[in-house]
Amino acid sequence: MKIAIAGATGKMGKMLIETVINSNNAVLVGALELASSPQLGEDAGAFLGKKTGVKITADLKEGMRDAEFVIDFTRPEGTIAHLQVAEQLGVKLIIGTTGFSSAQLEQLNSASKKIAMVLAPNMSVGVNATFKLLEVAAKLLSEGYDIEIIEAHHRHKVDAPSGTAIRMGEVIAAASNQPLSDLAVYSREGHTGERKAGSIGFATIRGGDIVGDHTVIFAGEGERIEITHKSSSRQSYAQGALRAAQFLQNKSNGLFDMQDVLGLKK
Numbered sequence: 591m592k593i594a595i596a597g598a599t600g601k602m603g604k605m606l607i608e609t610v611i612n613s614n615n616a617v618l619v620g621a622l623e624l625a626s627s628p629q630l631g632e633d634a635g636a637f638l639g640k641k642t643g644v645k646i647t648a649d650l651k652e653g654m655r656d657a658e659f660v661i662d663f664t665r666p667e668g669t670i671a672h673l674q675v676a677e678q679l680g681v682k683l684i685i686g687t688t689g690f691s692s693a694q695l696e697q698l699n700s701a702s703k704k705i706a707m708v709l710a711p712n713m714s715v716g717v718n719a720t721f722k723l724l725e726v727a728a729k730l731l732s733e734g735y736d737i738e739i740i741e742a743h744h745r746h747k748v749d750a751p752s753g754t755a756i757r758m759g760e761v762i763a764a765a766s767n768q769p770l771s772d773l774a775v776y777s778r779e780g781h782t783g784e785r786k787a788g789s790i791g792f793a794t795i796r797g798g799d800i801v802g803d804h805t806v807i808f809a810g811e812g813e814r815i816e817i818t819h820k821s822s823s824r825q826s827y828a829q830g831a832l833r834a835a836q837f838l839q840n841k842s843n844g845l846f847d848m849q850d851v852l853g854l855k856k
Contacts, residue, residue: 591617591832592656596662597623598622598629598646600663611638616835619656620652621645621653625648631647651678654672655679660681662685665689669685669690669694670697677701682706682838685707689753699845705843706843706844710851714827715829715833715848718830718854720758721757721761724806724817725764728766731810735808737809739759740795740807741754741805742804743802744796744797751794763790766788773788774792775789801822804818804820830848834848
């Protein structure tokens with residue numbers, strides 16, 4: 591698989607590059623960065639002490655020229671810029687970016703009629719297994735349990751709640767055939783009154799170098815069920831992204847998620 595990495599000098603970008611370099615069925619053919627990056631022109635594997643022959647570039651067409659896939663864990667505005675070039679070149683996208691607006695999501699959906707892409711707030715196989723567990727739990731605990739979602743990430747994360755936490759809320763809400771927007775409570779301050787029955791509360795923690803922790807609490811009378819996933823490394827996200835690329839190999843167009851990739855919708 592010929593893969594280009596967006597955000598090549600960031601923590602996730604470096605993990606993706608390392609994972610591709612060490613993969614038996616993938617080759618690095620592009621490394622994209624902002625025009626302001628001081629690493630432009632450097633070999634993409636320099637941070638590992640390896641020569642890949644791939645130079646970090648801000649020229650999107652140049653960086654994607656030889657790619658079958660672009661893996662993008664950047665920011666919404668960056669992903670949309672990459673999308674436009676990928677559409678022109680027929681390059682497939684694996685997107686782990688979060689924080690998209692409704693209009694940006696519509697752009698992605700429209701482009702999926704021409705190219706294939708996997709869009710997921712979390713590429714980790716473990717997290718996606720957790721989504722499935724939450725679906726089962728939400729159906730079994732639909733009466734008499736209050737639901738709270740707590741997420742923690744590093745100090746540099748710019749969106750809140752995390753895309754993974756929101757997806758957890760969507761999975762739980764769907765179990766009762768309701769949109770999350772009707773149930774979500776994103777902040778509490780002052781005299782809030784009693785908890786509204788059926789609501790889904792969110793709490794956000796930002797600090798240090800926390801990779802990503804998510805806990806869903808189902809609090810009932812006399813008992814509490816907690817389902818937790820903790821990431822200790824970005825490696826799981828990178829491995830999931832390669833798995834998504836493999837899934838797209840025989841797809842010409844369409845918008846998929848990791849539940850499709852892992853066959854969890856069957």
